[in-house]
Amino acid sequence: MKRGLLSCWLRNAMESRYPRDTSVVANRERHHIARIEAFITHRASNPPMTMERSFRVTLETPDGLRSFDCGEDEHIWDAAASHQITLPATCHQGRCLTCAGRLLAGSVDHDDADAYFAQDEEEDYILLCRAMPRSDLHVRTHQEWEMREHRIASGLPAPYA
Numbered sequence: 099m100k101r102g103l104l105s106c107w108l109r110n111a112m113e114s115r116y117p118r119d120t121s122v123v124a125n126r127e128r129h130h131i132a133r134i135e136a137f138i139t140h141r142a143s144n145p146p147m148t149m150e151r152s153f154r155v156t157l158e159t160p161d162g163l164r165s166f167d168c169g170e171d172e173h174i175w176d177a178a179a180s181h182q183i184t185l186p187a188t189c190h191q192g193r194c195l196t197c198a199g200r201l202l203a204g205s206v207d208h209d210d211a212d213a214y215f216a217q218d219e220e221e222d223y224i225l226l227c228r229a230m231p232r233s234d235l236h237v238r239t240h241q242e243w244e245m246r247e248h249r250i251a252s253g254l255p256a257p258y259a
């Protein structure tokens with residue numbers, strides 16, 4: 099039921115129950131209805147916060163497998179760091195390739211990356227500093243030089259190479 103309709107229904111119910119009644123009981127019920135209306139108005143302009151989804155990320159690092167949860171709006175590199183997993187990085191902007199990984203399973207969003215190309219995605223290279231999970235993930239880390247070779251072979255930018 100929409101907010102206006104609910105308020106109207108409450109007022110009509112009140113007035114039909116206590117027409118022109120100013121007794122303590124009627125006034126208390128009017129006060130109660132006013133509080134419900136205030137709550138409905140507040141809720142309409144302040145919808146409840148939605149819970150951020152998170153996904154399970156498993157990294158194949160040179161030190162072995164590491165797993166942690168990563169929010170859908172969180173960069174994987176940052177989530178790893180918050181779990182005491184140190185990964186390589188230089189620019190943190192999705193440009194230099196230092197943080198490159200290889201996606202073995204799952205999907206990510208690279209909207210935040212400065213320079214990420216369709217050819218990178220086709221070859222399953224990801225930039226962990228700017229990638230955000232869109233499913234549970236399995237990623238091989240420390241793929242900087244492999245991604246540089248891929249970029250050079252594809253005629254794409256490979257900064258610092």
Ligand code: FES
Nearest residue numbers: 188190193195227
């Ligand atoms: S740290 Fe430079 S691309 Fe990720």
